[in-house]
Each structure stands twice: as C-alpha cells, then as structure tokens.
Amino acid sequence: MKSVIVVGAGIWGASLALRLAETGWRVTLVEQHQPGHVRQASAGETRLLRCSHGADDWYARLAWQARDDWRRLEERSGEVLYHEAGMLWFAGTSDGWENASARVLKNLDIPCEVLDPADGARFFPEFRGDDLSFLLWEPHAGVLRARRATQVTARLAVEAGARLVRARALPVPGEPYQSAVAIDGEVLRADRVVWACGAWLPALFDTALFGTPLTVTKQDTLHFAAPPAWTTPGVPAWVDYGASAYGHGDVDGVGMKATSDAEGRPYEPEHGERTVDQASVDQARAYLGRRFPSLASAPLLFTQVCQYALTPDAEWIIAEVAPGVWLLGGDSGHGFKHAPALAAYVAGVLGGEHAPEPRFGLHERLPSRGLRTSGEVW
DSSP states (O other): OOEEEEEOOSHHHHHHHHHHHHTTOEEEEEESSOTTOTTSGGGSSEEEEOOOBTBOSHHHHHHHHHHHHHHHHHHHHTSOOEEOOOEEEEESSTTSHHHHHHHHHHHTTOOOEEEOGGGGGGTSSSOOOTTOSEEEEETTOEEEEHHHHHHHHHHHHHHTTOEEEESOEEOBTTBTTSSEEEETTEEEEOSEEEEOOGGGHHHHSOGGGGTOOOEEEEEEEEEEOOOGGGSSTTOOEEEEGGGTEEEESOSTTSOEEEEEOSOOOBOOTTTSOOOOOHHHHHHHHHHHHHHSGGGTTOOEEEEEEEEEEEOTTSOOEEEEEETTEEEEEOOTTSOGGGHHHHHHHHHHHHTTSSOOOGGGSSSOOOOOOTTSSOSSOO
16 A cells, blocks of 8 residues: 655645545644634634636636535535635626637537626626626626635545544655655654645745745735625625725624735744734725725724735745655645645656656745736735
8 A cells, every 4th residue: 555644734735645545545634723713824713716827727617626625525525615605707808818718618618708897797796897898797706714624524534434634744854855754753654745735835944945935924914894785695706806805794703805816025933923914904995995995994803813925926836846755835826725736636646657846846936926916906
C-alpha cells in the first residue's frame, strides 16, 4: 500500500487526504491546530465558487467540475455546504476581463448570460450600475460555507481511513528534502510527503530559492448588518473585478459580505493580530455607497482576518522539490472552491498518472492579476 503524509488540514490538505484515503493510500494528515481553526485561510466563514477566470479555461473547467464534487460531498456528509445563489460580475468596460470570461464560459458550455446594467435591479433590492458596461450572470455560482466545509472534509478523510495527527510538522533537520517529517522529536516517513501548509509554507521552504516567491498578505473580511431584503436566499454573490470588490447576501446570519480582494500588507499567520484595519472598513463603506447607496451606513456585524499565500501570477504551486517531496500551495485567494477537484488532480500526479501542468512549477513568474477577482486596488 502506498503511503503519504499530508501536512496541513486546510481545505487543500484535507481534500487531498480524503481523496487518497478513499483510493487506497495509507494517509497521515498532520495539523498543528485542528481542521477549520480560525488562523487558516480555509476557516473564512464563506468563500465564492465561480467559474469565470478571464481568458483562462483550465481553472474554469476545474471550478465547474468542483461544483459537482461539492454536491457529492454534501450528499455524503448530509450537510449543506454550497449555497448556489448565482453571481453577478460588474463589468466596467465592454472588452475587459468579464468579456473574456464570458467567451470562455460559452466555449465550455458553462451557463452564463450577458445582461444590461439595468437588469441589476432584478437581483438586488437596490443597485446603481450607471458606470457599468454590462453584467455577467453565472447562475450556478454561489457561496461555500468554507469553515464548515473544511471541518466536514477532514472528518470524511478520517472516516475513509486517514490518521489525523495533531502536531507541528517540520522538515527533518539535516535532510529537509527527504520524504519524511519531524514531529515532536519523532521522524515519520512515507512514500510521499505533501506540504500543504498554506500561509505557513514559505516559513518552511523558501520557494524564492526555486524562482517562485510566495508572499503572505493580511486580508480583512467584513460582514454588514443589512435590511431584511438583503437576507433572502435569492440575493446573489457579486464581484467588481475592476474595483477588487466582492461580496454576497447574508448567509447563515453573519451579515452581508462586502470586502476587498486587493492584496493586503505582509502578514505572519501564526501570531498576527486578527483585528481588521479601519481603512478596510472605510473602503468597503465607500464602495457600498457607490453601488448600493443605502448600505453605506449599515452596521458592521462580523469581521475576520485571514491571509492569502500569493505567487506573483496567482498560479498555484504543485511541485516536487526532491524525490517524493511535494509542495502544494500558493492558493492566492482563489483556490478554495477548486479543492475537491484539485485533490483528484493532485492524487493523479502523486500516483504517476500524469505530470503537473508546467504552470505550477517552481520557476520565475511574471506578475499578473488575471486569475483572481482583483483587477486593481480600491
């Protein structure tokens, strides 16, 4: 039986552990805290699921596959993990990122529709779109209950046979590129080791030495207490790519989300303050005042601080740095939704069924925002 140690029980690590355990691997899943702990980026209350990725079709296909995978996880767990409210993209120009996305979605037969800005009134209790060129509607996009999904996935992995170890894993002193991990003075070995440590990865492996720097940034997420009309299940998610703004209606009573996808300041995930900056609140209110005017003064109801692990081009890292030693990271803020489908892809890589796409290698990356929902800072 092939063996693997997966370090990190965020959504990527937990999903990979589940996939490998249910396909016959002996799996040890190591997490220094517990799955879904609030320091994880995966522990954000919500994450968006969308297929639009500009001109890129690889991620669009994977997201569409992941939507079906999330549905299957719901059936297995008996829990509702995905709120398919749909998503509206606010396009500021006629030939920009949203237009490229629409072309890709149509070519892949992923449902979408181009709408007039005036149609925004069909979806929101209040909407100002006079500065927009069009709206792109993804009816099968929506909102994932992220923290709960992470906990459920980790539980399913254990039920499938994975062994969950609560400990801090480190590369073995003197042999950091061996398929082994050091835990409390003990060395665990396996055929493969996958370091899926999210924002902790660059502290363990300096990926810049391989040509791909990994930057950790502080990301403030904000939820506002909105009037009842904004709390109905039919209010869709929304993204303004050009303004790096996104949000959704109230899901599970935590308020209407309205926040920025622009890269925050450098951040240390283990000990960093989990308090949002006032500037983030001011920016969110300014955007709400422009797009949904009556919400500009809505009370701030709930906040979280998470972090992104960013590569310059927002492409992920799926790379073997030594025989049997794999780095899996650089989710760049857009990786959560792909997790179950990505796990199947990475399992195929580890099993020798196919090589990872060259885009995921440790090589020089050119800066690009095209895969995320961040076109520019507010």
